[in-house]
Amino acid sequence: MRSITVKAPATVANLGSGFDLMGLAIHQTADVVTVKERSDNLVILQEIIGDGGLLPRETAENTCTVAIVSLLKHLDSNKGFDVILKKHIAFNSGLGSSASSAVAGVFAVNALLGNPLSKKELIPFAVDGEYVASKGFHGDNVAPCMLGGITYIQSLNPLCIEQLAYPENTFIVVLYQYVKVSTAEARAILPKQYDKAVVIQQTARTAALLTGLNTSNDKLIQFGLGDEIATPYRKQLIPHFDTLETEAMKNGAVGFNISGSGPSVFAWCNGEENANQVKQAWQTFMQAEGQPFEIYCSPINYEGVFIC
Amino acid sequence: MRSITVKAPATVANLGSGFDLMGLAIHQTADVVTVKERSDNLVILQEIIGDGGLLPRETAENTCTVAIVSLLKHLDSNKGFDVILKKHIAFNSGLGSSASSAVAGVFAVNALLGNPLSKKELIPFAVDGEYVASKGFHGDNVAPCMLGGITYIQSLNPLCIEQLAYPENTFIVVLYQYVKVSTAEARAILPKQYDKAVVIQQTARTAALLTGLNTSNDKLIQFGLGDEIATPYRKQLIPHFDTLETEAMKNGAVGFNISGSGPSVFAWCNGEENANQVKQAWQTFMQAEGQPFEIYCSPINYEGVFIC
Numbered sequence: 001m002r003s004i005t006v007k008a009p010a011t012v013a014n015l016g017s018g019f020d021l022m023g024l025a026i027h028q029t030a031d032v033v034t035v036k037e038r039s040d041n042l043v044i045l046q047e048i049i050g051d052g053g054l055l056p057r058e059t060a061e062n063t064c065t066v067a068i069v070s071l072l073k074h075l076d077s078n079k080g081f082d083v084i085l086k087k088h089i090a091f092n093s094g095l096g097s098s099a100s101s102a103v104a105g106v107f108a109v110n111a112l113l114g115n116p117l118s119k120k121e122l123i124p125f126a127v128d129g130e131y132v133a134s135k136g137f138h139g140d141n142v143a144p145c146m147l148g149g150i151t152y153i154q155s156l157n158p159l160c161i162e163q164l165a166y167p168e169n170t171f172i173v174v175l176y177q178y179v180k181v182s183t184a185e186a187r188a189i190l191p192k193q194y195d196k197a198v199v200i201q202q203t204a205r206t207a208a209l210l211t212g213l214n215t216s217n218d219k220l221i222q223f224g225l226g227d228e229i230a231t232p233y234r235k236q237l238i239p240h241f242d243t244l245e246t247e248a249m250k251n252g253a254v255g256f257n258i259s260g261s262g263p264s265v266f267a268w269c270n271g272e273e274n275a276n277q278v279k280q281a282w283q284t285f286m287q288a289e290g291q292p293f294e295i296y297c298s299p300i301n302y303e304g305v306f307i308c
Numbered sequence: 309m310r311s312i313t314v315k316a317p318a319t320v321a322n323l324g325s326g327f328d329l330m331g332l333a334i335h336q337t338a339d340v341v342t343v344k345e346r347s348d349n350l351v352i353l354q355e356i357i358g359d360g361g362l363l364p365r366e367t368a369e370n371t372c373t374v375a376i377v378s379l380l381k382h383l384d385s386n387k388g389f390d391v392i393l394k395k396h397i398a399f400n401s402g403l404g405s406s407a408s409s410a411v412a413g414v415f416a417v418n419a420l421l422g423n424p425l426s427k428k429e430l431i432p433f434a435v436d437g438e439y440v441a442s443k444g445f446h447g448d449n450v451a452p453c454m455l456g457g458i459t460y461i462q463s464l465n466p467l468c469i470e471q472l473a474y475p476e477n478t479f480i481v482v483l484y485q486y487v488k489v490s491t492a493e494a495r496a497i498l499p500k501q502y503d504k505a506v507v508i509q510q511t512a513r514t515a516a517l518l519t520g521l522n523t524s525n526d527k528l529i530q531f532g533l534g535d536e537i538a539t540p541y542r543k544q545l546i547p548h549f550d551t552l553e554t555e556a557m558k559n560g561a562v563g564f565n566i567s568g569s570g571p572s573v574f575a576w577c578n579g580e581e582n583a584n585q586v587k588q589a590w591q592t593f594m595q596a597e598g599q600p601f602e603i604y605c606s607p608i609n610y611e612g613v614f615i616c
Contacts, residue, residue, distance in 0.1 A: 018511070018515065020508050021512050021515060155512075160527070162523075192503065193501040193504065194507050196537065198507075199507050199537060200327060200328050200329065200537070202510075202511055203325060203329060203511055204463075207326065207329060207517075207518055208460075209515075210514075210519060210522075211470050211518060214473075214518075214522050215470075219468070220468075229508070
């Protein structure tokens with residue numbers, strides 16, 4: 001019986017003004033999934049390591065196995081698989097933890113089946129998997145986790161996903177604080193409606209982000225990494241939001257915002273040296289606060305999920 | 309006493325999902341302005357040709373002279389000028405008529421003064437001029453009229469305008485029907501607020517438009533030329549809107565929408581042959597309807613205002 005192990009990276013979704021639409025992949029951290037063929041047609045989640053026993057073990061309830069089952073059904077396959085899931089991305093961290101497990105699952109199974117589908121074609125099945133955790137079909141974590149780089153999702157049905165250009169030297173610094181932001185609360189806090197002027201400002205930011213990425217214009221990227229839909233409301237759920245933003249910008253970051261629905265935040269930096277400066281400033285501040293945290297610092301991950 | 313004559317093209321603003329932000333210049337039609345030095349420091353609108361006597365003749369009330377006065381004030385200049393304005397762009401047509409006169413005025417005067425400012429730097433003064441006609445500071449007609457091409461305005465203060473890439477072979481077909489759409493009505497008909505899902509769809513369209521323009525992807529451009537803010541409400545003010553859209557798309561247009569706040573509409577076409585097909589289809593339909601109209605068909609005007 002053959003087996004395969006794959007690694008699916010953490011992602012920053014709700015990328016600035018690309019709320020619900022855009023995301024990017026980073027190098028640290030990543031979920032690792034091992035999939036082994038079975039002699040029957042069952043999909044069994046044999047083990048989850050690193051979740052403190054908190055994630056569901058039932059095939060029909062875990063994002064990874066739900067995604068695999070959705071893929072097998074589409075392929076009309078009668079194969080079965082054992083799954084071992086090593087969680088490194090904290091769930092409810094705003095770093096696409098559930099998307100990562102789902103992507104890893106379908107990517108691994110597809111590889112064992114001889115790659116009947118492309119990475120892009122696998123996305124809808126990973127989105128099916130993520131749905132059981134997030135109750136939403138967005139794909140703005142799934143797409144960059146699968147494909148790498150920065151992705152923009154025009155629509156999931158029919159599937160229309162674009163990989164965006166970005167300045168080569170871009171580094172992302174992510175700060176994850178060990179605080180719980182309930183996804184339900186992060187959703188409930190958003191307005192149902194927005195003023196026309198706010199809509200225009202949001203589209204101005206989106207146009208700036210796309211133009212800035214294409215022309216490596218930091219000023220446009222900065223404006224485009226701002227957001228009118230979620231950030232003004234969700235920032236209050238994130239401890240030290242304003243200080244972290246000030247520290248990032250004071251230390252030369254191009255932009256700053258919430259990763260996913262938080263509590264993680266990210267700084268967009270031009271070059272490794274700048275990224276290290278921001279990382280250092282955040283570390284110093286968080287250590288003085290005495291709150292537990294993680295910092296991840298890397299270039300944008302251009303590859304996405306891969307076979308270990 | 310020296311004089312100069314300049315030509316400022318018609319423009320398509322509210323370009324799809326770039327409502328209030330994006331516009332493009334076309335080749336036909338254009339306003340022509342002649343400016344002559346005076347021996348005193350007055351700015352006098354000597355003559356307007358082609359407006360049927362409908363536009364204001366007072367220096368403080370005409371967009372062209374208001375723009376000139378605003379520029380002269382900024383330059384702390386004590387020069388005076390006579391102005392002759394030949395209107396070719398119908399006002400209230402949705403083709404940036406008032407912006408065109410304002411752009412022509414400041415561009416001509418700046419040239420006679422030895423070009424103290426760049427075209428881009430002239431934009432705020434043309435916007436001041438347009439304000440007396442439109443009562444709004446947007447610049448999405450002024451910018452493409454001045455610079456040519458497709459422009460995106462991130463902000464007017466501080467001035468941040470980008471010229472966007474677009475597929476080389478793009479042709480624009482504009483249909484202007486002789487019907488009056490009151491700007492006040494076109495404004496009043498828009499909602500004050502929009503649902504969150506609508507905001508996200510609009511930003512998805514904007515991201516598609518920018519990505520499509522950069523990668524010459526017609527499918528993305530088509531989606532991006534759609535609009536959620538104004539089109540669903542204003543289309544009812546434009547006779548035959550649905551038929552004109554159907555005819556354009558049936559004849560191979562990439563996209564279709566309202567130009568400015570109407571009544572003009574435009575089709576985005578890939579190549580001259582396709583543009584002529586759409587033009588022909590619209591002509592046949594409008595002639596059958598027996599309504600008066602104009603059709604303009606040209607590549608995107610990459611130059612903007614120029615000295616004749």
